[in-house]
Amino acid sequence: MGEHRRRVQVYPASGGSYAYDTGSPTGLAQYPLRDLAFVRESGKLPGGRSYAYKLTYLGGQTVSYFDTNGNLIAQIDRFGNTISLTWQQSGSSWHPLTVTDNYGQVTRFDYGTPGQVKVVAPVNAEGITATTTLTFYGGYLQTVTDPMKQKTTFGYTQLGGLSAQLLSSVAARPGRTPRSPTPSRRTKSRGRSQRR
Numbered sequence: 001m002g003e004h005r006r007r008v009q010v011y012p013a014s015g016g017s018y019a020y021d022t023g024s025p026t027g028l029a030q031y032p033l034r035d036l037a038f039v040r041e042s043g044k045l046p047g048g049r050s051y052a053y054k055l056t057y058l059g060g061q062t063v064s065y066f067d068t069n070g071n072l073i074a075q076i077d078r079f080g081n082t083i084s085l086t087w088q089q090s091g092s093s094w095h096p097l098t099v100t101d102n103y104g105q106v107t108r109f110d111y112g113t114p115g116q117v118k119v120v121a122p123v124n125a126e127g128i129t130a131t132t133t134l135t136f137y138g139g140y141l142q143t144v145t146d147p148m149k150q151k152t153t154f155g156y157t158q159l160g161g162l163s164a165q166l167l168s169s170v171a172a173r174p175g176r177t178p179r180s181p182t183p184s185r186r187t188k189s190r191g192r193s194q195r196r
Contacts, residue, residue, distance in 0.1 A: 008070055010038055010055065013062075020053075034058070045074050049084075069094060121147075140165060150174055 008020035010028055020038065021029035027038035041054045051065035051073060065074045071087045071094050081102040088097045090111070099107045105122035112118075115137060121130040130147035145151045155169035 008053070012036060012055070013057070045084075046082075047084075049073060 010018050010020060012018070012028070012031070014033060014035070016031075018028035018031045020027060020040075022040075024031065026034060026036055028036075036055060036057050038053065038055045040052065042050070042052055043054075044050055045065060050067070052068040053066040053070070055064040055066070057063070060078050062078070063076050064072055065076075067073050067087075069087070069089075072085055073087075074082060074084045076082050083102070084100045086097045087094045088111075089095075095111060095117075096109050098109070101107075107122060108120045110118040110120060115135055117134045117136070119132045119134070121132075123129050132147060133143075133145040134141060135143045140156055141154050143151055143153050150172065152170060152172045154167060155171070156165035157168035158165050
């Protein structure tokens, strides 16, 4: 969801972008389905964080909570599992800083290098931290490099009459492949076993 000068845009799970509209049955202007309700509602989450908007999927499947800036700060499913997010402001934009799952594992976003975002996953059972690197230019995603150094590159095309460029190509290059140890072979030479 995004908000600018009290203009609220919501991006529901079914896709699309819809403006907050108190006159709509769902709370979203021209939203074609009747599977959710978006309302302006103030309250506090467990832990004390305040929210200003609430998005409820009918049937009680998932409830999402947003702060006064329009940023998603928590999502709670029907079983009470919670995902929480923190944000940082950069100029007029907001960027996710952390995502914490129901088990307390934290995924972090590093914006230390201009034009680049590093997504750092929680430490796994082997004590390894996996990092995925995204690069941007002119507001467009250029590359995604996964923890195995496999890089995916995105190309864009400018079409007449459109201010935005359209995605035109996706190309992936293989990265490092884990090497398996080569099993040794034993051969017989003059009555004794010999490795080679």
